[in-house]
Amino acid sequence: MVTMPRFTPLLVLVAALLHAMLVSPAVMAQDLPQVYITDPARLAAVRERVRAGDPSLQRAMDELILLAEASMDKPMISVVEKPKAPPSGDFNDYVSLSPYWWPDPSKPDGLPYIRRDGEINPERYEYDVDKLGTFGETVRWLGFAYYFTGEERYAREAVKRVRHFLLDPETRMNPRVQYGQFIPGRNEGRKYGIIETLRLRWVPDAISLLAESEAMTEEDLAGARQWFADYARWLDTSEFGVGEREGPNNHGTWCTAQTAYFALAGGDEELVRKMAALIPDRIAAQIEPDGRQPHELARTRAMDYSEFNLRGHTEMAVLAERVGIDLWSFETEDGRSLERAYAFLMPYLSGEKPWPYKQISDPKHDYYAQSLRRMAIATNDPVYEETVASLSDLTGAGRVYLDLIISLPEDFPKP
Missing domain, CATH: 1.50.10.100 (Chondroitin AC/alginate lyase)
Incomplete structure (x- = not known):
């Protein structure tokens, strides 16, 4: 067995208050949306920027409108x-x-x-x-x-x-x-x-x-x-x-x-708390001390599945935060953790190293960017954003997720 994740309602509250200080009075004055795997304050702040005509968001908005118009039909x-x-x-x-x-x-x-x-x-x-x-x-x-x-x-x-x-x-x-x-x-x-x-x-x-x-x-x-x-x-x-x-x-x-x-x-x-309590043992069983995920590496699309499993963990960590539980920083005594798994994977995601396992289809960069962005936000570490920047084909939905839906905090350190 491994130790349970620590309950941190005070830390979550402090983080939320600090984040609110970065949001404009116009956003603070309105009700934030009741969302679950999206940050409500950042979502509201991005909408304010969109409606103010921020040119840096125009490309993502164009892509979102294309997706929405196609959905209408x-x-x-x-x-x-x-x-x-x-x-x-x-x-x-x-x-x-x-x-x-x-x-x-x-x-x-x-x-x-x-x-x-x-x-x-x-x-x-x-x-x-x-x-x-x-x-x-x-x-x-x-x-x-x-x-x-x-x-x-x-x-x-x-x-x-x-x-x-x-x-x-x-x-x-x-x-x-x-x-x-x-x-x-x-x-x-x-x-x-x-x-x-x-x-x-x-x-x-x-x-x-x-x-x-x-x-x-x-x-x-x-x-x-x-x-x-x-x-x-x-x-x-x-x-x-x-x-x-x-x-x-x-x-x-x-x-x-x-x-x-x-x-x-x-x-x-x-x-939600019941599910969060299962994650430490899952991390301990799925991730090796060097960061490998043997169950996913055995697949014919091993890179996709390795990131896919980690993406599930990052979304679970977001949901756990909503009920005051910290899963981001969990680590076993021998070093198994989400950060260790990403440290193993990122050189391959970015193309810095050739992938030594099977991958019978093109890698899904749009999906990789989502989990890397969540890790960047959770750890405040620009190394994840460096990997995101190396993914060259982030268009369409991938651009919408990064610029509008899973956006970086305005004070995020530059990579």
């Missing part, structure tokens, strides 16, 4: 739109095919399917995973676009989709993933399907930003938050949720972080 979708009911008989249940499983070419009917790690079977997109992704992306970009621009048409479209996908009895997704990542010829669903609801990251934040709009009613807001509370409870108590949370690799990390995120959005801070 996407079809209204629902998980009930599938040709066959799940085993429950309820079309409102989410169903997805496991991504790396393919028909066995040696069998006439292809059953049971066989695994090809890192290679996605296109049959997967016949089920609900793309619908979940489309909903998540659409509400995310429309919600943030509304917040920064104040344009009600973005809010109206986002709220319509929230009602359709989460609230309306005929079209809503049930708040559970009992039939995710099924494998033909092997099972009807697996705990690994839970990781697919990462496509709902940022949705509770975006929904909260829509609370300012004329389109979002109190009933809509309460209903959406209840959906996430119900899903967090299912994650915490179901056989699949418990099993996925106990996974030794990124699946366990992200199940824990998802549970905490959706619980916080649903108002259950005690469940």
